[in-house]
Amino acid sequence: MIPQTMHSIFAKPNHDEASRQNFVNDFRVHLASKVFPGNFPAYFGRVLPAFIKAQGREPKDRHEVRKVMTKDPYYQLWSAMQRNSQEMIWDSVIDAVERQLPDLLKKAKDLKGKGSLTLNPNVEVPKYHNAADIHLQPGAYHTDVAPDDLSAGAIYDRGTYIYSMGGLGAENDGLGRILQKFFHKQYPDKKIERVLDMGCTIGGSVSFWSTKEPGTEFHAIDVGAPCLRYGHARAKAVGANVHFSQQNAEKTNFLDASFDVVTSHILLHETSRQAIQNIFKECYRLLKPGGVMMHLDLPQAFGQNPLEGFLWEWEIYNNNEHFYGQLRELDTADVATKAGFDPAKFKIHQVASTWDDGQTPYSNENFTFPVYVAVK
Amino acid sequence: MPETQIRLPRVAKGKRPQFFDDPAVDQMMTFIIELSAEVSVLYDRVDTIERLLDSKGTISRTDIENYRAPDAVESERMARRDGYLKRVFRMHQNTTLPKAVKSKAKPAPKEKSKKRRK
Ligand SMILES: C[S@@+](CC[C@H](N)C(=O)[O-])C[C@H]1O[C@@H](n2cnc3c(N)ncnc32)[C@H](O)[C@@H]1O
Numbered sequence: 001m002i003p004q005t006m007h008s009i010f011a012k013p014n015h016d017e018a019s020r021q022n023f024v025n026d027f028r029v030h031l032a033s034k035v036f037p038g039n040f041p042a043y044f045g046r047v048l049p050a051f052i053k054a055q056g057r058e059p060k061d062r063h064e065v066r067k068v069m070t071k072d073p074y075y076q077l078w079s080a081m082q083r084n085s086q087e088m089i090w091d092s093v094i095d096a097v098e099r100q101l102p103d104l105l106k107k108a109k110d111l112k113g114k115g116s117l118t119l120n121p122n123v124e125v126p127k128y129h130n131a132a133d134i135h136l137q138p139g140a141y142h143t144d145v146a147p148d149d150l151s152a153g154a155i156y157d158r159g160t161y162i163y164s165m166g167g168l169g170a171e172n173d174g175l176g177r178i179l180q181k182f183f184h185k186q187y188p189d190k191k192i193e194r195v196l197d198m199g200c201t202i203g204g205s206v207s208f209w210s211t212k213e214p215g216t217e218f219h220a221i222d223v224g225a226p227c228l229r230y231g232h233a234r235a236k237a238v239g240a241n242v243h244f245s246q247q248n249a250e251k252t253n254f255l256d257a258s259f260d261v262v263t264s265h266i267l268l269h270e271t272s273r274q275a276i277q278n279i280f281k282e283c284y285r286l287l288k289p290g291g292v293m294m295h296l297d298l299p300q301a302f303g304q305n306p307l308e309g310f311l312w313e314w315e316i317y318n319n320n321e322h323f324y325g326q327l328r329e330l331d332t333a334d335v336a337t338k339a340g341f342d343p344a345k346f347k348i349h350q351v352a353s354t355w356d357d358g359q360t361p362y363s364n365e366n367f368t369f370p371v372y373v374a375v376k
Numbered sequence: 377m378p379e380t381q382i383r384l385p386r387v388a389k390g391k392r393p394q395f396f397d398d399p400a401v402d403q404m405m406t407f408i409i410e411l412s413a414e415v416s417v418l419y420d421r422v423d424t425i426e427r428l429l430d431s432k433g434t435i436s437r438t439d440i441e442n443y444r445a446p447d448a449v450e451s452e453r454m455a456r457r458d459g460y461l462k463r464v465f466r467m468h469q470n471t472t473l474p475k476a477v478k479s480k481a482k483p484a485p486k487e488k489s490k491k492r493r494k
Pocket of ligand 1: 204227250265270
């Protein structure tokens with residue numbers, strides 16, 4: 001058992017808060033290992049036979065599976081448990097953050113370290129983040145409750161750890177580890193002087209990159225101010241050197257051709273169809289000739305069987321991940337071409353969710369993340 | 377909580393899905409799961425008290441509040457919670473796939489981690 005690393009800006013839980021958080025974690029492990037798998041016998045044992053009996057054929061896609069599976073009592077009960085577990089993640093974490101907030105704000109001010117933070121209150125929260133609180137974090141990434149607030153970031157740091165059941169490693173930075181490893185395997189000789197990470201939230205991923213590449217200048221942008229403030233403090237706490245700024249990835253204020261790498265870690269599925277087009281276009285503008293765009297995200301619908309596809313989309317309907325739906329079927333090659341990239345230099349890589357020291361974020365070793373890569 | 381305490385938002389914006397025909401059943405599920413969590417928290421607290429009594433003979437509230445389960449203790453608690461969850465939710469679990477469909481049935485990996493973290 002590897003406990004989460006509690007760096008100096010971490011909202012450490014007290015006795016009962018820790019018990020509550022651990023319960024939610026164990027409840028989710030129980031759901032994933034003992035309850036979720038029962039959806040398969042429920043489907044193949046009764047839902048599918050009933051469908052075939054009524055229609056004389058199998059469901060043709062995940063949408064048809066959805067119509068019948070959502071009426072199945074096993075699926076309903078699992079869903080209710082899963083939804084409650086998600087709500088309880090945040091509630092159990094917010095207790096600890098709320099109790100210590102004044103102290104955390106003070107600690108953040110006093111922390112010494114590298115990097116910088118540039119906020120811009122004129123940056124608007126995009127519509128796709130205002131419609132609903134994505135994955136149910138109350139107040140989402142952007143709600144300020146106090147001057148210099150960082151609570152949303154503190155909540156995210158612990159909440160996503162419990163969400164993934166520790167699957168992103170003790171430092172909760174597994175996505176950065178995966179992509180950094182992939183980059184060097186793919187481009188062993190590329191020199192990187194300047195890197196931009198889009199939609200960095202608390203900078204978990206980009207801070208990992210930064211500690212591994214001390215000679216590189218790292219920039220990280222997000223629209224959510226409290227996450228950026230926490231991210232800056234967290235980066236200092238873990239010894240990273242990152243320049244955070246509050247900017248919309250669809251249109252930034254960086255100069256043309258000023259980055260060797262522009263990247264994102266699970267940003268795209270939380271933005272709109274139009275935003276993805278704008279983001280790719282912005283990446284093209286920001287890259288130096290020969291520079292690399294890399295976006296790591298969640299799996300698309302292609303190649304999944306109807307039941308699998310339906311189950312993957314549980315989060316769209318029940319965890320406020322509404323925008324993941326459009327990415328599931330998006331022709332990203334077309335988006336890249338329209339953004340200016342040469343279609344011959346665009347590729348979707350399926351990247352294994354493991355990293356060098358043998359850690360794997362997900363127990364299923366076959367699990368891969370799509371990474372959308374284009375070279376300018 | 378003192379009056380001056382900063383309050384954080386507690387409810388996520390967006391419609392809460394209804395999974396059952398009767399919304400009361402959805403609400404009952406929340407009651408039951410929350411209650412299960414509280415029993416588990418209480419159990420940890422009793423466990424803390426017992427451990428401290430074993431080692432110190434007499435204890436104060438502060439001793440309890442300051443106690444943090446070392447990894448070995450947390451592993452024991454985790455095993456206990458595993459058994460507890462299996463008991464409370466015992467009628468609703470199924471990990472056996474029908475033979476005929478095993479090959480087709482690939483669970484979504486995202487939900488598959490069995491790793492336990494504190
Ligand atoms: C799932 S989180 C990303 C996690 C993070 N990259 C990591 O590796 O830990 C998505 C983030 O994207 C940000 N975001 C969404 N749309 C954005 C946009 N147009 N510009 C900048 N940030 C955006 C959100 O505020 C949120 O913090």
